[in-house]
Amino acid sequence: MSRIILARLHSSTDHRVHSFDAHQHGDGTRTALCGFTAHHSALEPLPHITGMGCELCILATPLDEQPTTETTPPDDDPTSATVYAVGLRGELRWHDVPEHPLIHHHAGREVVLAECGSIGFLVFGIPPERYERCPDCPSPG
Known part of the structure; x- marks a missing residue:
């Protein structure tokens, strides 16, 4: 079972909370279940959906997943993008x-x-x- 991180952009007018697979690797960019991408340093992990949740992420998140606020380590292979x-x-x-x-x-x-x-x-x-x-x-x- 993969773990999910709920996060939104630190400073933005878009306050949607997205679901991210906690086990992503690459160049530091994280891809939400809906396809939204952002560098992990621009994301604020949250313990639960606060405000507006991304509808596509909510639909794509397995029902048995429990969110975590752990941050994932930076990805180490930027050439794999x-x-x-x-x-x-x-x-x-x-x-x-x-x-x-x-x-x-x-x-x-x-x-x-x-x-x-x-x-x-x-x-x-x-x-x-x-x-x-x-x-x-x-x-x-």
Whole structure:
């Protein structure tokens, strides 16, 4: 069972509380269950949802998860970062992003047109293990 960290941005007008998998590695960037990304130093861990919880994170959080306020150590492999997209509706699927994607802004985030034609939030890093690769995105290579 993975552990969840609830956190929001330290200083922002966006006070949504997001759910983050506590076991993430990479360049220090944390990816919430909804696809929102932020560097761990910009996040304020919380013991519970305070104010407004992110609807997509709430939908994607397993019911048996207990939040923790532990901070995760900085990631140690910045060369492993990749770019991918996650669906706007919070489905646990990631999409391939073309080399020169069409980028637009939606809900304060960058969205892209994925290889399969789906629109998703642009995310930097390694897709979470529990997310599956979109079967409609063309196979790499």
